[in-house]
Amino acid sequence: MKREAEVPRSALHADPAEDARDLRRLERTWSPERGLWGWLTSVDHKSIARRYVATALVSFVLAGINALVMRVQLARPESHVLGPDAYNQYFTTHGTAMMFLFAVPIMEAVGIYFVPLMVGTRNVAFPRLNALGYWTFLVATIFLWASFYANVGPDAGWTAYVPLSGPQFSPGKRVDTWAQMITFTEVSALIGAVEIITTAFKQRAPGMSLNRIPLFVWAEVVTAFMILFAMSTIATASMMLAMDRLIGTHFFNPAEGGDALLWQHLFWFFGHPEVYIIFIPATGMVSAMLPAFTRRPVFGYTAIVLSLIGTGFIGFGLWVHHMFATAVPWLGSSFFTASSVMIAVPSGIQVLCWIATVWDGRPRLATPMLFILGFLVLFVIGGLTGVMIASVPFDLQMHDTFFVVAHFHYVLIGGAVFPLFGAFYYWFPKVTGRMLGERLGKWNFWLFFAGMNVTFFPMHFLGLLGMPRRVYTYSPDLGWGPLNMTATVGAFVIALSVLVFFANVARSLARGAPAGDDPWGADSLEWATASPPPPYNFRYPPVVQGRAALWSRTPDAPVVTGLRTDKPEILMTTLLDAEPESRHVHPQPTIWPLVTAIGLSVLLLSLIYTPWGLIWGAAAVSIGLIGWGWPDHHRGARLEERG
Amino acid sequence: MTRPIRVLALALSTAVLATTSACKRETREFRGYPPSANPGSVVQDVPLAPGPRQPEVTARSPYEHNAYAVSEGKRLFGWYNCSGCHSHGGGGMGPPLMDDEWIYGSQPENIFETIAEGRPNGMPAFGGRIGNDDIWKLVAYVRSLSALDVPQDVRGGRDDHMQYKQPEQEENPTRPKRSTLPPAATQP
């Protein structure tokens, strides 16, 4: 305590030499170690988020290739590109990877990257856990794709309905890989959610009271809360499925009192909020981007926040509309029809607020803005078909047809992938320091927009004509050929647009225009630091003076000083008003999350083969956790017993 | 940054591939052997004597390591009423199949012959009624009942039925004892 004064702290130094020394010390404290070891031990939220995004994009591309192969198979009747068995694996892996390995993680990853930056802090709340989350996610990704290419790909649909996915009708290990993969990714998603909530609640820059939190952060927080409940549910359900398959429990065996509908309830209690888990961060991205391209704050901040929270709540109240075709009581069906229609209200409010923003602003049609507009169009179409199939009689007719496929691709691609691509264009300069090309960006958008509609709009008609989903081929006399061929052509257009995107990325990384700190003239804090941001994000924790942090910033940029520079310290603030409260020393880079993730992999993978895996895996995980928890004194001080 | 990713990805995928080593276990042959491969003359009618031996069935069991075939075998075991006599391995009108006594031999080709040609003490000849391919699936399933050479990850889990026995994947392998002759062979 008495040495307190000698502790190096960040301070505003008049002396440039002292200032530079201080900066170097700060840099050393926060930078990861060098080389492979540094890469494996890094706990920096930005590098972890980049890995998340990269890994998720790999799944996006691979799952997209799956989709292309399926479209080739379906382009003509009685085609034999894929057999029925391969087709089952293709569509299951496509759906599973797109949902669990691409959409949810990439939305969380963007949050892990930008929530700390937007709230003006130096790292996420639990950086080691964050690393663990990524490693488990990586294992899950490798596991799913390796299984798929080794012909152990899951083949019971991404919903894995029992009894099809049960031990009797899915022999072998295909569904086990699915169930364990789900458990893995949910561990990672849950970790991410805890990170984001805690970061947004306790690490906000001073002055960023609740009503000044950027809408994107709000969206991520609401999503994180939904993840806490939804992902726990699906992880529990997938464990139950795995137990039914591996140790002979009877959760889903009707003959012993189990219930196949229990699976559907649990799955959709997760599965419907899942849609919002993907969609809400996307709306957050839209709200984050709009001000930069309309030159005005988003209209109706409070309404949007309330509708985000409302969506979060109602999202849990309408899962049964996926189950209208089962023996749900009519009263229940009516209730869930009502709540399904009700969820259109908060979404509608958001859409109206965005339209008002665009209306009132001075829109600039840069690529991100194009994606936003594309999103508005596509999402409205998807939302309308959603309201259609929320009505029981129509749903019974359309259940399990391509109409449903068309609907959810409009919602998911239109509602999430379009904003996401917009966000790529928007934030790429911040992450890499270079702008993405506008010309290729326009190509990217228009190809995507056209391809998307050419692919999925005909599917509405295919559904109305009675084409079921998940069939590997169809007979020529059903007359589904031309529409399917159209859809296939559209799919290749989408693939082309994604290629254009990657070409754009490659080109930009090589010789893109340097971005500068704030190329868009945007309003939130991530633009207040360098591009790419330094390991410590902000030299001094910024202080926020208004809802649009940068636009309301006075020229002399108020900051917080006094954090130590020889230790990775961050500033903690109060939950409501973000008053400074304490300083927190963040953990050092460490290998233990990786060791723990490997232990977890041993646990979850060996469980597929033997119940003893629980023992081996628990031992392996324990090793990781003991290493993790054991104090590391190289900068800490042991306590001496007093007296 | 990319090199370590590649190294890690390679290492992990090798590990995963090694543990799953799945190709044989997971393949699903929907067509099976061409029907012409059925040696039709094996067929015998039910009052059966072990008639003229067929030229040895040359093909070895193709399905011992294939989970899907074993589960198909299980389905066929019910469909062809094998379960009517042998229950779910414990026996009844017919001898048990999950124990260590194999009256007519425990090798896949023995079991194939038993199913195809029948056995004198009441085992009907199913040759010609069931395709050879399906018989091989039945053989694989029958052997999985006592876990003979059929790996655990290939054997079936619990059924969506009343639990009448442990799932096959929880059975311990039972080494075949020397065969005991059926009562009829020793009839006074």
Added chain:
Amino acid sequence: MSAPRTVYDASALPEVVYGSKSLAFWGTLGFMVVEGTTLAILASSYVFLWSNFDRWPPAGTSPPSLLVPTISMLFLLASNLPARQLAKAARAKDLRACKRWLVACTLCSAGWIVLRLLEFRSLNTRWDDNAYGSAVWALAFAHFTLLAVEMAETLLFTLVFLTGHAEEKHFPDIVDDVVYWVFVTVVWVPCWFLLFVLPRLI
């Protein structure tokens, strides 16, 4: 950009804070939500499956014994007394008292584990008997893993403290550990009621 100005000097802020001020508390809270949801889902499944049976436990399955589970549940609740003392000691930054109560708590948690293992036997069913057995075991086992995690954590702290590796930042961690302790023990009460009492009442 013009020169920033200091509006707040954080150097006087404390480094060690307790309760909802500490980050670990929020992490613990998050995982309590996750684990609570898991238990709630398993409990809902238990109730959902119940509706498939005329009798619960189903005919042919004897109901679980009441003695050991009740003793176990009461012991779980009673174990909050030493845990409370531990939290008090940690707040007071009393190293000696912390060591003493950490040992006591580790012993308590070992007691849980032993009692729970006995409790599995008094369920009078197996997980692969029927859906009832599966539901009962799933809930009991899921909670068992929480107990095991809490025991492991307490044991780790005990070892850290007894081997002289303790740092000041560990005191709030212990307080969070006790928060989790309370969660783990109290959350069992409704589960106990559901598994052992409610089937007898209905």
Added chain:
Amino acid sequence: MDDPRRTAADLGTDHCRRPERETVAHPTNQPVNNQAAPSIDGGGPRPSRGAASKLLRAGVLAAALLAACGRPARERASGDTKPPSPSGLVASNGRAVATDGQWVRPTGDYAGTRFSGLDQINASNVRGLRLAWTFSTGVLRGQEAAPLYVDGTIYVVTPFPNLLYAIGLDGTLKWTYRPQPMTAAQGVACCDVVNRGVVYDAGRLFYNTLDAQTVAVDAATGREVWRARVGDINIGETVTMAPLVVRGKVIVGNSGGEMGVRGWLTALDEATGKVAWRAYATGPDADVLIGPGFHPFYPQDRGRDLGVKTWPGDAWKIGGGTAWGFLTYDPELNLLFAGVANPGPWNAEARPGDNKWTAGVFARNPDDGQAAWYYQYNPHDLWDYDGINENVVVDLTLGGRARKTLLHPDRNGYLYVMDRTSGEVISATPFVHLNSTLGVDLRTGRPTENQALHPSTGKVVRGICPAAPGAKDWQPSSWSPRTQLLYIPHQNLCMDYEGVEANYIAGTPYVGANVKMFAGPGGYRGLFTAWDPVKRRPAWQLTERFPVWSGALATAGDVVFYGTMDGFFKAVDARTGRLLWQFKTGSGIISQPTTFRGPDGRQYVAVLDGVGGWSGAIVAAGLDARDSSSALGMINAMKDLPQYTTKGGSLYVFALP
């Protein structure tokens, strides 16, 4: 009401003790004889009927004697009622076999009482009963047969391969007959390869082989006289029952209700083996031998071609309704009572409707097979409740009225007292714990189903009592006219039942159910009940660890014999049920004990050991108890049997020293 019976029994004993000294029947018997004799002897011309009138007179005498033994004195004195049990000691062709102390058919007499008038072994001396000798049959499967005794020779038939032994009273083997049945028949025998016995008539022995042949063998030499194939194992038909020879016909029924056969009852000419008639249990009236003389008591059994109409489509062609139980016969009414087994498959969803004429009983004229009446115990049977259990022909006084009745302990757990002239159910009383039905509606004759236990495909129904083998399976009961009690060997089993899809493949099982049986309330699996059909309650009841799968034998010595599956041959007091004597045999007992008097004047008791049958298949066929659905689910209730007994197959003959 109660006293006279006791007196009657005493009097009866008196007569039976010295039957050889009786030269003239009791005068009050004359009307009886006059009535009985023509009906026995009546009917159309039969090739075998070369009997002389002197023999006829001997037969009449014999009938009178037996009637005197079993008949209450007051009734006799009043002369207004018939003897309680028509004579069993009259050959079908009217010739008398040696009337004294013989045992010529498994049921003892035509009435199926299994009552022996011998009283040398009685409640006071039975504890001195000693093993005289044993004889190994050399076959180690379930021995369900009854040893016969005719003129100094014991005849025993074994399970497959159905060897027939003639053994002298000193235990020496006289001859062996080997029918060489097809070995493949073993594969279509549902519940062990048993045989329930051989029947003697007029110097010949008649029995069925497992591969559905009926053979006639010369009793003196063991030479085959004729052989008739009555069924086809390729469609799953076997024959396990003991035939009944009545009025020159050998009546045979098939087995295979679990194999999708179509049940029938066939009469073969006693002399030649030619088929005289065949009555199917399902199909058009012409096939079922329903004609103008058919007058069922209950309206639901009236109508044309109900054997087709109460089935969906052609399901009746594979609808079961076999006839593998013991047949009884009332010479006075000239009616044959033949139980009909369960409909197939077990899974009742495959056969909506009442499924006539299964799971019931037919009264038929043995001469032409024409049905007189029919009663269905279990319309649209759900649980494999066969109707084949014996119908014991007994006359009772009920509510002050003398009734010609049948006593029938059904698998469904009710003891039916029926009017054998009309098929009316007089009473139906549960004799075991049951919940599958809620009672029998005497107005409609239908049992009230317990809807809560109604099975369907893919659904598991738990705790159904009684289980598929019923409250009582084939094991025959015995009626003592002295105690007026029916001694029922039976079981206390319940089951879990899951309907599954059933596929019909000729020659393979057609069941469609997964079953798991277990002991009913109380935990014991076997019961031996002395039932009072008048008071409709048990006089006493004994419990046994395993199902009592052997027949019962009551004697005039007021001793009742039965065997247990753990290998005890027991003698109990007919009035109290007190255990008087027991003997541990080599294997469990599931056969039918008999008793007879040898030329040396000593009374012998004979029984076969050799556990097996449905309940003992775990031992006899070496089933694997890890699969609790084995043996149609029976194994789950019998897992511990191998700890108590092993395979066997020996004849034990006991006598007082």
